[in-house]
Amino acid sequence: MLGRSILPLGMIGLVFSAYCAGAEFDCGNRPIKLAFYEFGLLYEQGKGIDKDLIEELAKRTHCRFETQLMPRARIWSDLASGALDMSVSGIETPERNQFAWFAPYLSIKNYALVDTNLAKSVNSPAAFLASKEAQFGVVRSFKHGAEQDAFLGQMRAMQRVQDSPDVDALYNKLKEHRVSGIFSQPVVFRRNLGKFGLEKYVAIQDWTPNEKGLPHGLILAKSAFTEEQANAWRAQINALKADGTLKKIYLRYLPESEVTQLLDF
Known part of the structure; x- marks a missing residue:
């Protein structure tokens, strides 16, 4: 756990305000090793929702954060091995629950982005399936939501899904008309x-109006945090939501109609 004695690590990236010995919040006795990953308005080039959130948590808890930018796959691996303490905007799964606690702070829903030419006749998963030649693009291993993943299962059975290694590659395929539709989130497509x-070349469609977004949250490695400590971080997140701070952060980047959906977690 963070309270145990370990050798100090070199500081990587941004270090937040100093930890106050004896502070009420349990920060442990060393900086918290946290990784960001680039993902649209959540974090890009040192700015974004996740960056603002961690700065606010640092201010309120007086904890120190040792941060760096990492690929998402490496983040999950390092959280599981204990090489990393914390990360951001993670989706909880049974597999990940084996090595991490989660503290949700936003709910993100995927929308369909459809080529405008096809969108004249396609406004639902069934209509896209019926358009026999149309290919759909996804980022490999991404989770989208129950209904959307069921649609992708049908598309894969028809060999009409193209996998991409990352979001930029996915959008390039859409731009180059190699795929006619993708799923994407407001924090990315904005x-x-x-x-x-x-x-001007894609239509944004809600194919699952009755489905809520997937909760995304702070990820706390069980190798670094006890359940009691994880609950304390959840309480901090809940306080940010209750006093309107989360909403203020989200409004810096997105319109209020989309912020309302982000807060539905």
Whole structure:
């Protein structure tokens, strides 16, 4: 756990305000090793929702954070091995529950981004399935939601899904018309539609109006945090939601209609 004695590590990235000995919040006796990953408005080039959230938590808890940017797959591996203490915007699964606690702070839903030419006749999963030649793009290993993943299962059975290694590769395929549709989230497409010059060439459609977004949260390695400590971090997140701080952070990046959905976790 963070309270145990370990050799100090070199500081990587941004270090937040100093830990106050004897502070009420249990920060442990060393900096918390935290990794960000780049994902649209959540974090890109040192800015984003996740960065603002961690800065606010550092201010309130007086904990020190030793941060770095890492690929998402490496983050999960290091959390499982104990090489990393914490990360951001993670989705809870039974497998991940074996090595991590989760403290949700936003709910993210995937929308369908469909080529405008196809969107004239397609506005649902069934209509896309019926469009025999249309290919759909995904990022390999991404989870989208129960209904959306069921649709992708049908598409895979028809060999009409193209996998991409990351989000940028996925958007490039959409731009180059190699796929006619993708799933993406407001925190990503509000950034990437402009980045890839796609604003006028895709229609944003909600194919699952009755399905809520997937909770994303702070990820705390069980090798570093006890359940009691994890509950204390959850309480900090809940306080940020209750006093309106989370909403203020999200409104810096997204319109209020989409912020309301983010807060539904």
